[in-house]
Amino acid sequence: MKCGGSTLAALPGSFFEDMKQLQDEGIVTVIVHGGGPAISDTLTKLGIETEFVNGLRKTNEAVLDVVEMVLSGQINKVIVRRIQLTGAAALGLSGVDGHLIEAQPVSNAHEVGLVGDVTKVNAELIQGIVGMGYIPVIAPVGLGSDGGQRYNINADTAAGAVASHLGVERMIVVTDVPGIMNGEKQVLPVVSVAQIEDMIASGEIYGGMIPKVRAAIACIQGKVQEVVIVNGAEPQVLSKALKGEGIGTRIVR
Numbered sequence: 001m002k003c004g005g006s007t008l009a010a011l012p013g014s015f016f017e018d019m020k021q022l023q024d025e026g027i028v029t030v031i032v033h034g035g036g037p038a039i040s041d042t043l044t045k046l047g048i049e050t051e052f053v054n055g056l057r058k059t060n061e062a063v064l065d066v067v068e069m070v071l072s073g074q075i076n077k078v079i080v081r082r083i084q085l086t087g088a089a090a091l092g093l094s095g096v097d098g099h100l101i102e103a104q105p106v107s108n109a110h111e112v113g114l115v116g117d118v119t120k121v122n123a124e125l126i127q128g129i130v131g132m133g134y135i136p137v138i139a140p141v142g143l144g145s146d147g148g149q150r151y152n153i154n155a156d157t158a159a160g161a162v163a164s165h166l167g168v169e170r171m172i173v174v175t176d177v178p179g180i181m182n183g184e185k186q187v188l189p190v191v192s193v194a195q196i197e198d199m200i201a202s203g204e205i206y207g208g209m210i211p212k213v214r215a216a217i218a219c220i221q222g223k224v225q226e227v228v229i230v231n232g233a234e235p236q237v238l239s240k241a242l243k244g245e246g247i248g249t250r251i252v253r
């Protein structure tokens with residue numbers, strides 16, 4: 001599951017109760033989270049300018065310090081605490097811990113700086129954590145193959161890569177809109193890869209939705225069968241998405 005920064009504060013306690021219920025039914029959950037708005041707030045408070053190029057934050061070492069502090073230190077622990085309040089077990093880590101996410105500079109690094117694309121995921125570590133009964137909660141900071149350089153990774157991209165490397169059945173993207181909407185603001189129950197490309201070209205899909213659909217397209221080329229985009233503020237979105245109860249938008253091959 002990807003939990004977007006846009007929706008984290010609005011997630012009701014029942015969202016995490018639903019997750020605990022699913023875990024009790026034997027469904028394994030792995031969370032990759034964002035936190036873009038909280039990073040921007042802290043950068044502003046610190047007087048550090050911030051800018052996005054095609055949905056990716058321009059990142060230098062000073063920005064990266066804040067990204068890591070907010071994602072790994074603040075947001076990650078809020079999610080872990082909220083899961084633990086339901087009685088479920090959760091373990092927070094970032095892509096740095098145990099070389100969980102290896103990254104390389106994105107192709108437009110000359111424009112965005114220290115932003116990474118995922119090259120490798122330590123799936124055994126995630127499976128080990130799951131095997132001990134914990135829900136892994138992962139912040140999208142990655143490490144270069146030499147282990148020395150950190151990279152800021154878009155959380156949708158990181159979640160898609162984790163889903164692909166784990167070979168999960170389904171990725172659920174939890175955000176602040178009820179799904180992918182067309183020009184008339186109607187939520188589309190199912191969209192195909194071809195439709196998505198048309199909607200990006202026409203401008204119906206823009207901004208923060210672009211990395212989500214790109215990550216979805218990348219992951220459904222492999223073992224992942226579908227990606228579902230849902231609004232985290234709606235009741236019991238997780239179980240509804242898993243039980244195919246016509247919620248949100250399903251992205252299929």
Ligand SMILES: Nc1ncnc2c1ncn2[C@@H]1O[C@H](COP(=O)(O)OP(=O)(O)O)[C@@H](O)[C@H]1O
Nearest residue numbers: 004005006175177179180181204205206208209
């Ligand atoms: N076709 C679309 N349907 C729904 N939302 C869209 C669409 N195109 C762009 N968006 C925007 O994408 C946003 C979600 O992305 P983002 O703000 O990055 O959220 P998150 O923090 O969850 O990753 C929505 O709030 C909406 O403004």
Ligand SMILES: CC(=O)N[C@@H](CCC(=O)OP(=O)(O)O)C(=O)O
Nearest residue numbers: 005034035036056057153154155
């Ligand atoms: C490279 C890049 O843009 N990284 C993102 C990481 C957080 C993120 O993606 O959070 P959301 O899911 O809430 O947008 C950032 O710095 O904001």
